Amino acid sequence: MHLDHAVTYPHRHTHSAAPRRADGSRRALRIGLGGPVGSGKTATVAALCRALRAEYSMAVVTNDIYTREDAEFLLREAVLPPERIAAVETGACPHTAIRDDISANLEAVEELEDAFREQAPLDLVLVESGGDNLTATFSRGLVDAQIFVIDVAGGDDIPRKGGPGVTTADLLVVNKTDLAPYVGSDLDRMARDAAEQRAGLPVVFQSLREEDGVHTVARWVRERIAAWVAA
Numbered sequence: 001m002h003l004d005h006a007v008t009y010p011h012r013h014t015h016s017a018a019p020r021r022a023d024g025s026r027r028a029l030r031i032g033l034g035g036p037v038g039s040g041k042t043a044t045v046a047a048l049c050r051a052l053r054a055e056y057s058m059a060v061v062t063n064d065i066y067t068r069e070d071a072e073f074l075l076r077e078a079v080l081p082p083e084r085i086a087a088v089e090t091g092a093c094p095h096t097a098i099r100d101d102i103s104a105n106l107e108a109v110e111e112l113e114d115a116f117r118e119q120a121p122l123d124l125v126l127v128e129s130g131g132d133n134l135t136a137t138f139s140r141g142l143v144d145a146q147i148f149v150i151d152v153a154g155g156d157d158i159p160r161k162g163g164p165g166v167t168t169a170d171l172l173v174v175n176k177t178d179l180a181p182y183v184g185s186d187l188d189r190m191a192r193d194a195a196e197q198r199a200g201l202p203v204v205f206q207s208l209r210e211e212d213g214v215h216t217v218a219r220w221v222r223e224r225i226a227a228w229v230a231a
Helices: 041-052 067-076 095-099 103-115 164-168 178-183 187-198 213-228
Strands: 029-034 057-064 086-089 124-126 143-153 171-174 202-204
Touching: 029 041, 029 095, 029 213, 041 057, 041 067, 041 124, 041 143, 041 171, 041 213, 057 067, 057 103, 067 086, 086 103, 103 124, 143 164, 143 202, 164 187, 171 187, 171 213, 187 202, 202 213
Parallel strands: 029 124, 029 143, 057 086, 057 124, 143 171, 171 202
Antiparallel strands: none
């Protein structure tokens, strides 16, 4: 087997959802969060909701294969009112519902936007993928930007291994840095490998056990919202 050949990954769908509704009003910015099972996607979504809910009108769409466990977690944590959280049961591989057949997710997003259109139009919708592997990417017809979440407990070689989630996401989050001493992960090595794989795209290291541990990611989201509104 030859291992020195160039590796290419399938591109996300190039078509984009229109930034404006039929009446000319601007729709909400849509940000997708993907990553492997247990990497901390739902905890990151919850932390972002707590950090941003006083500043923006926002909602969340979660994806699980056969359950609504992630949505139920967010409801138990009371990060947003129940009517601002929607759950999609994909019934198949999670990346299918965020990359290939996005109809169920797109319907959930649009229903949330319609529900709040009159009282407080949504500024932001977070779409959380079900737990997947390093190939998970979102269709550009569903989201405007993608955050990919990995964790140090999964191994410090993950950034080096790459995959489209690691290499092409608009933001890579290396989560659970507090566990590094206990699982033998080298954070400096992960930072070097991520920088090499991502060719200048941003990388954030975070621990949600720290006070305001989601601060850097929340700031990145704020910047994206500001750019979206100004465009």
